[in-house]
Each structure stands twice: as structure tokens, then as C-alpha cells.
Amino acid sequence: MRCTHSISWASAGAFASESIPALQGEVREASGRVLMSMPADEMSKRIGMIAVLHRAELLNLLIANADPQRLHLGCRCIGCTEDWDGITARFENSATVRADGLIAADGLRSTIRAQVFSKPAVRYAGYTAWRAVVDFTGRHDFTLGETWGHGRRFGIVPMTAGRIYWFATQNAPEGQRDPAGRTKEKLMELFGGWHQPIETLIAATRE
DSSP states (O other), rough: OOOOOOHHHHHHHHHHHHHOOOEEEEEEEETTOOEEEOOHHHHHHOOOOOOOOHHHHHHHHHTTTGGGGGOOOHHHHHEEEEEETTEEETTSSOEEEESSSOOOOOOTTTTHHHHHHOOOOOOOOOOEEEEEEOOOOTTOOOEEEEEETTTTEEEEEETTTEEEEEEEEOOOOOOOOOOOTHHHHHHOOOOOOSSSHHHHHHHSSSS
């Protein structure tokens, strides 16, 4: 099974309209002092094209450019076999699919990766993470980057349509959970007093 379909110029335009191109990135300390700044062109030279796009919108663009008959949803892959002529993927509903290659993109506990490389232990990274997308229409003073503190980080990523994607991390023992209904309260304790717009973003996020 060979895929010869390419994304059209119209689709490329849709991708551009749904995404934000490379931005200048900064690393700050909690007070807001810039520790490091990397211009967009320098980032592009180092790691290639950069664009920020909401995952749901990316999926919609990919679906719009795919042959509907090639999309099969709700099929759980349980394994694969490989020979000189290609790969056969096996599914939970007893179906099989033959192809030249197979891309495993089924997450942290990937079935295919476990089969090919033997099942690796899931290793705790040492920190808890929170993520959110907030509507900040009308505000244009957000800079892509991270702010570093003692055992904590806060990242800000501008998106299209006035939205901001943010994430926060805290070094913590494995298995901890926020008290029910008090996540924002905890985040305000962790990041209170950090430079703006960090507190504003947390306050604008739904519990």
C-alpha cells in the first residue's frame, strides 16, 4: 500500500492560516528577567520549520486531505508481523492490513513498540504537569518561552484566534494528585508572584 496523495496548495494555505509560524523564544526567571533569547530565524536554522497548531485543527486538516476510504477508526492494533515483502498489522476485530511500512503512533504504552523493542518499563520523569488552552482574544503581548524556578517551570505558547497554550510542571513524587476542585488554588500557590501574564493565565483557566 503506497500513499501517493500530496497536500494541495489550498491545504498548505489552510495550514498557514490555522497556525502561527516560528516565533522568538525566551527563557526567563520568575521575576521576568530574560536568561536566554533565541530569534525565530536562529531557531529555524537549528531545528527546521516551526509552526504552532492546535492538535484538533491539525487532525481536521489531515482528514480533509485523506481519501475517506483509507480512514478506519475504532480499530485497535494488537500486533504485527514482518517479512521481505512488507508488514501485516493485526487488529482486535480480527481484521488484518497489509502495507509496505507501519508507523506506530499509539502513545506511551505503544503496542507495536513493545513488540519490536520488547516491552520497556514506563519510567516516571520526576515531575507533575498541567496543561490548558485559554482564550485571550485582544491581547497580543505574549512571548513564546519558558520561565524557570526552583523545581518548577511555566511555558507559554501563543496560538491562532487569540488563544494561549500554557503548561506548568513541578518536581514531585510519583502518584500525587491535586485535591478535587483545588487545582487552580494549588497552581496559584506554586506560581504566585511570578511575572505576568502567568497568574493571569492561571486565573483565566477553568478548574
